[in-house]
Amino acid sequence: MRQIIELQQQLLPDLLEVMRKRYSILNQVQLSDLIGRRTLASSLSMTERVLRAETDFLKSQGLLEIHPTGMRISEAGRELLEQLEPFYTTMFGLSELEEKIQTAFGLPQVIVVAGDSEQSVQTKRELGRAACQVLRKVMEPGDVVAVTGGTTIEQVANQLTTSAPLKTNWFVPARGGLGESLDYQANTIASTMAKRTGANYRLLHVPDHLGEEAYASIMQEPNIREIVDVIRSARIVVHGIGDAKVMARRRRLKPELLDAMTRDGALAEAFGYYFDREGRVVHQMQTVGLRLDDIVKTEVVIGVAGGKSKGEAIAAVMRFGHNDVIVVDEAAALEIVSIIEQEQSH
Known part of the structure; x- marks a missing residue:
């Protein structure tokens, strides 16, 4: 072609x-x-x-x-x-970016959409639409799908449609909620996805960040334990990727903890874990929901993120090595390819 x-x-x-x-x-x-x-x-x-x-x-x-x-x-x-669509990605040089990223990180599938989602609402919608296509292809009857929060995953939820109701499927939040806009919380996104596809959903009404005692206490509750078991049984996870410092501030982490994470080289955040440049976990939150062990065992993990400023963070999470599909915009893809080329030249 x-x-x-x-x-x-x-x-x-x-x-x-x-x-x-x-x-x-x-x-x-x-x-x-x-x-x-x-x-x-x-x-x-x-x-x-x-x-x-x-x-x-x-x-x-x-x-x-x-x-x-x-x-x-x-x-x-x-x-x-x-x-x-296949012709379009080749015409814009996007398929070349996809191949470079796929080869560098050994990923089964990479999808790049044109534009920069930090500059254009339309590009962010396009990211959501592309992720919807991936999700529809991999979903099977009876699947549990766990989703994280964030503005990009909200776009996935807002555009998810199916030709027939998914009566045997479940959408669940991957973790508790952040103390931010309700629209972007995992609970809201899971319920939106379920309502738009005729599927079922369960919600997790607990804070995202808990102390050891509060965590131990909450996990004793039978209702919480039951929904956590459902979340941890998810066959598919759809998650966003954040800049470590931005996410730490949004979660109102203490300044000394933020300083320690910076010293440890935290660059990226995904599903409550903070990763350094090599994809190593340098900090984790005591959170009710999906744990790293669950992510590693999950059959299909779909990462969705965009914007030039997220390039390094996306690369760090890909080095962690447990994404099956990554959906990014052109601005992030160009930044990631630039990082790859710099490393190869050294």
Whole structure:
């Protein structure tokens, strides 16, 4: 496929540019569900005049629906985007990034979406959509899926749909809640995923960070013990990846603990564990829910993260070596590849 694209670029460079433009329009409309022309033009950095000509063409092809309230993608448009996806990743050079990361970390699957989710809400939605596709492919009847919190995993939850209700599946939080916005907590995300797919869910109403005595006491409660057993039986885990310092501050860890973690080289946080550059655990939280032993034994672990600033953190968690699929944006992927190349040159 790459060879065909290179030949097309030599013979018909304009054709690829037109394809890229129309693909971007359809993709943006799909991510937005319903969007006005002015908003769409602004998000694509395109003039309204140019956009009008393109959207009129896409409508004439039956790929877009234009209503008084805005534009929607048609079913035919959705199918076309799905079929074009492999071609699109090659066209934008994303498949090359995927291969480099996959080879360097020995991962079964890497997915890179275009853009930078720290700069664009649409890219963050695209991350969520790509992770949804992975999750739908690996889910089987009766599966328990454990999910962590965070704004990226919230995007996964908001876009998860299925053709038929998942009556035998369960969504559960991987851990207790952070003391932050309810929208981003694992409990909220698990219940959203269940409601959007017709599945079942269980919630874990305990704080994320506990002292030894509080942890021992809570784990004596039969109801808590029961839900923790369900969480630890998860066949699939979907998790975000955070910067260690940012996550430690959000969890209001004591300054002396934060200093100790910094001295130990903590770079990344995932499922309540803090990792250094080599993927070694340098700090862990006393938390009710998934433990590292459970992650190691879990059949499918899907990591979802984006943004240039997260590149080092994502690389650290990948070195831990227990992700089966990683879904990242282009900005993070470029940073990760840069880290790989630096290491190889030394």
